[in-house]
Amino acid sequence: MxxxxxxxxxxxxxxxxxxxxxxxxxxxxxxxxxxxxxxxxxxxxxxxxxxxxxxxxxxxxxxxxxxxxxxxxxxxxxxxAKFSSPPNIVGKVVIGAAYGDLHSLGKRIVMGCLKSLMVEVIDLGVNVTAENFVQEAIAHQAQVIAISAMMVHTATSELGSLKVRRLLQAQNLEDKIKIAVGGAPYRFDPTLYIKVGADAWAPDGVTAAKMIVNLINAVQA
Amino acid sequence: MTPLDILTAASMGNPAPRIPVFCNLLDQGAALLKLSPKAYFANGQYVAEAQLQLLQRYGHDNVWSLHYVGKEAELLGCQKILFADNGVPNVEDFVIKTLDDIPKFEVPDDITLHPAWQSIAECMAILRKEVGHTHPICAYLTASTTLPAILMGMDKWMELFLLGPFDLRDELIRKCSIFFQKHLVALKAAGANVLIYASPFGSPYFLSLPQIRKDILPWMIQDLQGVDRAGLVYYCGMAPFNAVIDLVFDELAISTHYISPLADLAEAKRLINTRGLMCGVIDDIKMIHWSTSQTRDEVKRIIDIGKPGGHFLFGTGVMPLSIPEENIRAMLAAAFEYGAWL
Missing domain, CATH: 1.10.1240.10 (Methionine synthase domain)
Structure with a gap:
């Protein structure tokens, strides 16, 4: 049925x-x-x-x-709202648009899917600094930082995911917090995620949610 | 033959020394003049001067009216653009913040009197005088069904478009269509002769074919009512649109198609054949990290597919600022070499 x-x-x-x-x-x-x-x-x-x-x-x-x-x-x-008791969450992710990027559609799609998959999502909004991504991930004990970038310069900027990677390295957090990226530039160059220091990417918002859950599971394993 | 003659020959399928080679170097101009993008785009003389210098340097065939994403929003009341030193400007202030703003939203009677138009007019006057008789001058016009994304943000527009209220959605599109027509008339009067009709919502990447037929096509027809199709180019913001090529021919009578690097170019060639002009577009995001030989190989691949039978030009996407100059040179050298008619 x-x-x-x-x-x-x-x-x-x-x-x-x-x-x-x-x-x-x-x-x-x-x-x-x-x-x-x-x-x-x-x-x-x-x-x-x-x-x-x-x-x-x-x-x-x-x-x-x-x-x-x-x-x-x-x-x-x-x-x-109708549950008899709160459900167990799968994990936590902080999500936002990269520094200098004001686009929010991709982030919204990912967030919607993640919430329905019982992932707790902390939305940092748009134009988020690398420092803010890392601080919030630590504060919320998130397993994943998800960074959306719709423009080439916000995807590849030294102040974007590359800096998030450097901050995680400096604090020895790379095993505890993974970086996921998505957005138009990654569709045109599927290897770009490696060059910007991310652990994974997805070509669309729906499969991005699956990729993020996989990263959460990898951290928790 | 001038670049304009070469473009006309390609459109008609007539003999020419080579295929047209278009290269969009909008953002490179600021770096060339050692200006911040904000200062550069504020002055039409700078944009024209830089493009003329870039034309001399690289020898490609086209120049552009002053344009960045958000320029149209400024003509409609946007108060703030976020400029970046290393990339394209971005709309920071949305004209439509809530649905209540839609009934109050108005299109200026004469957009050429708007302060945001003046830098475009300055740029166009110089380009028209210097190269208007020899080179294609491109201008970018956003379709009425996509322009709201720039006015209110893509996610809010997608929500309004798909979930309504549909009376407000249609009111907004109708106003955007009025703006589109005014914008087109103004750009043509200023000297633009290649008009890029940017209609991402007319791509199957955005919507299903039935949705395009039902909710987008009538507005595209409205946008183009009474518009001479000469020089008009169908473009979906780098999204693939092979599945609507026949529709665009049959219902819109647009015969020039700017094909996404993500599309099957050979299929597009079969669909367009000699009934129109096809632009094969390089994936210029990959050019950021490619070697010069990889760049040349990709240019050859594109031209090998598109050139046989003619009715073909080579083009680029937005050409990110971070593309190494040697790759720009390699791309253009290969385009001229492989694009020559022996």
Whole structure:
């Protein structure tokens, strides 16, 4: 039964039809499925299924990525309010747009997916300094610093992820905090993440969430 | 033949000594004149002078009207641009901060009277006088369905576009379409003869084909109502758009296509063939770290695909400032060499 809900939900998301996706969730609730099971047996598998679909389908589009995150985050927030006890979180990530960068769409997509995957997200906003990324990661005991950059100069700047790497090295934190990057320049040069000192990258916001969860798991292993 | 003649020959499929070679060196000008980007872009004479010097230095075929992302937003009331010493300027002040701003948002009656236009006018006057009769002068115009992203931020625009309220969405696009037409008329009057129609929301990378047909195409038709298609170039902000090439021919009657480096260029060539002009675009982000021989190899690959049968030009993306100069020279030398018609 849950498979049918997952399929119907994902079809609605793939068609960027939020109302249809919410109708699936409401049907599941009406059928007696608990908010906990909605999140863990419907939303999370649906997001993971969408990640797999997007990874295999290079023709998936930005609107689909946006709606995947938007709907999942919205539903998760509503369901969390109904949980009988707070859920266990998978890990923590601090996220922001690189220093000098004011773009926020990619970050928003990643955040939406991460929240639905039970990752605690600390949003540092846009135009974030390297020092702020590292300070906040330490303060929140985050396993990952996620840096979005939509412009070449903010991706490659000495004041961006390269400086975050230097700060982590200086404080001997490289095993405890990993760096994830994403944004348009990385799509054009898939090896760029190495040159800017990151541990991993993803070509879109939805698969970025999966990559970040993998980094969290690697730190916690 | 002048570069303008060579471009015309490529469009028509007529004989020419070589293919046109376009290179966008907007940001390199500030470094050339040893100015900060803010000071450089504030003065149209600087931008024109730098581009003329770069034309002399590199010998490519085109120049640009003064442009950076955000210039159109300034014409519509943006008060602050974030300039960087090492890259492109960025919109810092959004004209539309809340949905309540959309009904109040107004397009100036005459954009050429706006203070933000004056540096463009200065730049264009010089370029037109110096090279207007010999070289293509490019100008950038953002489509009405994409311009709101610059006015309110991409994530808020995507949310409004997909989730509504749709009456406000359509009101904003309608106003942006009015601006587009005024902008186009002003740039043509100033001397621009290659008009880049930037329509990322008209790319399947952004939206599905049914969404493009239903929600974008009618506005693109509106943008281009009464517009002479000569010199008009379809461009999706470096996003691939092979899947809409036929649509662009059939519904918009635009026959020049600026193909993303992420697209299948051979497929685009098959789709466009001799019914229009195709620009093969190098991935200039990779050029930051490539060797000169890697750069040459990629230019050859692109030209090998695009040149047979003609109707082809070579071009670049935004050419980041961090590309080593030897790679710019290697790219252009290879483009002239492999682009020659023997």
């Amino acid at each position: 849950m498979e049918a809900y997952i399929q119907a939900y994902n079809e609605a998301v793939f068609e960027t039809d939020k109302n249809a996706a919410l109708a699936v969730v409401n049907s599941a609730l009406a059928a007696g499925i608990s908010p906990e099971n909605i999140v863990f047996q419907l939303i999370i598998p649906a997001v993971e299924s969408m990640m797999a679909r997007i990874e295999k389908d290079p023709d998936s589009n930005l609107a689909q990525h946006f709606m995947t995150a938007q709907i999942a985050a919205d539903v998760t927030e509503r369901m969390l």
